[in-house]
Amino acid sequence: MAEKRSIFEEVGTDTKVKAAPVAGAAEKAKSAARRAISVWLMILFALVVVMIAVGGLTRLTDSGLSITEWAPLSGAIPPLSAEDWQREFDLYRAIPEYQLQNRGMSMAEFQFIYWWEWGHRQLGRVIGLVWGVGFLWFLARRQIPTGWTPKLLGLGLLGGLQGAIGWWMVSSGLTGTMLDVASYRLATHLGLAFLILGLIAWYVFQLRRSEVELLQARRQREQGVFTLMGVFIPLLFLQILLGALVAGIDAGRTYTDWPLMAGVFFPPESTELVPFWSNFFENPALVQFNHRMLAYLVLAFGLYIGFKAAKSALKGVRKWHARMGMALLAQIILGIITVVSIAPWHLAIAHQFLAVILFVLALRARFEAGYPRPENLRG
Template sequence: MAGKRSIFEEVGEGQKSAATPQGGMIDQGRGGARGAVRIWLAILFALVVAMIAVGGLTRLTDSGLSITEWRPVTGALPPMNAAEWQAEFAKYQASPEFQLQNHQMGLEEFKTIYWWEWGHRQLGRFVGLVWAVGFLFFWATKRMPAGWTGRLASLGALGGLQGVIGWWMVSSGLTGRMVDVASYRLAVHLGLAFAILGLIAWYMLSLSRRETELLQARRSREAKLFSMSTGLMHFAFLQILLGALVAGIDAGRAFPTWPLMGESFFPADAFYLPEGGPAVLAFFENPGLVQFVHRMAGYLLLAFGIVVWLRGRRSAHPATRGAFTFVIVALAAQVVLGIVTVVHAAPLSLGLIHQLGAVAVWVAVIRARHRAQYPITATIRG
């Protein structure tokens, strides 16, 4: 017979009730190593940003065509002796870029541009290795969060596709029609890099919160703001592609004046093509027209960003309002930086900073879009 119990005795003292809730049923067995996966994605994020920066430097230093072959495995080893260096240099000497533009280049100068391109490709291999090791580890140890296997596997598939597109881009400069890579292929290559970066950022934001939190937050999503931020994201992506066209033909150095292009609003000879061809090619190959389109798109992007920001200020969630404020600050800074880059004829340093500014804008827009989809509700105390 049980003894008498004090009215002050804690219920369930000395034992746990079987009915005591231990956490959300949705999270049971589904959480996986969310924190560890997020750290792995953060490393991939930093590496992809580095890839974008090194890729930009490779293009701005005209180093992209220094390696004329695509050897995904054996190409990991650089020339190891004088004979191998001479062999690589001979391959480059047979390229249109050397014959038409760099015929006075010596072996030592070739080594400089070779190391830029080799470093870019080697960094790409390292990114793939980091993805593969991390993915296989989380999958084999069953620490992958439920529902995330396909999404994280897609990052590896896109990375492999990026390598193929990289060679498709380089090969366009080895055909003889042009001495640089085709600007539209460069735009595809850079666009895919930003798409991969955007997916990683979105996944990191989602993994920073539990599944139950995301489900609850989605109930209070701001549909209109999410739709507008989606449009802003697409517009920003288009502007990034236009920027790649500018970099592809060095159009940033064509008209180092602002706000006019030379002495007029619209560039002179905008549809002129040295080798002729349909007028539509001028949008890809005429430096004046390419820079003009990039400028106008930048103004429109800033204007649309202001509209979205004004809508974001009406959000009931402080975190969402802050995210959209950061977007407009990043956009405004990028426009100013673009103007400074143009009037200084796009030197290497400013060109690289401007490209990294695009990364900041891109990630800021994606973060704000995520806040609109999954608001962070602030308590009165918070």
């Protein structure tokens, strides 16, 4: 029997409630792929952070020159016999660090520094393997979003370049009268590590949001804060490089008073090296002076941006810039404590690790200013 219809019902009206439309399977697959790639990148991020910490400890234990050959593949296998260990020890005894500083070192002492450097290089191989397997997996499954293949491939190429620069750094300490690696090569090595870390972090921020969300978010951009952070982050990066120069020549253990340096504002010996430009890389006085002065500039500029961001109507912008400001203050205080304590290894590593946190927080703060999340502006 035909269903009775109401006399008040409009002609053509469908009385059945239609189901709400759901996202298409293709969009769900794209979203899942972006999440999976971001997880892979976060694993790489964690490994790079560990790599930076291990690299710092390798330097602090004077282990970086213990392996005198670059063997990207065969070097993954450590010495397995007494003869192998003796060969490695003989190679080390031929370089200036042993002859001028560690003469008389025992095999056990050599093995201690060897394992630190071997672990450092092995971790680099692990990072390369994790990148290679992940990249090929997503590429084969055609899950890489449009336009992202060059970005992800670029991370791998930068990782390979980092390995080459690492050997370029080590090779500087194997001849002549060098007791350590060249400080500017150390700064280049650390700087590239932070560049890779920053790119990974930025890519993760992007992949955790859809392309549509990012395009819509740009309309709410805090342009002033976003632009200022575009200046602040390079300054912070430069400060990290200066920190590497300080570490490379142990300048942090040379002038251990604060706020003055050996009782004066500007040590007169800051420009005594010839040629003049070498003072910026090799003179402990000028290197530490530059690191201190730039720290004050970064602090002042960072706090200024924080005050600007505090006026934003967007909660995310205020929150992440406040976190960056707190990390910046903590880093300055820790830096002062490290200097006056004559840079013990645990404080030096903490200072380096906090630099990683500050750098990533600065990137996140800029991302939030550039791509703010939708909010109820009435609170």
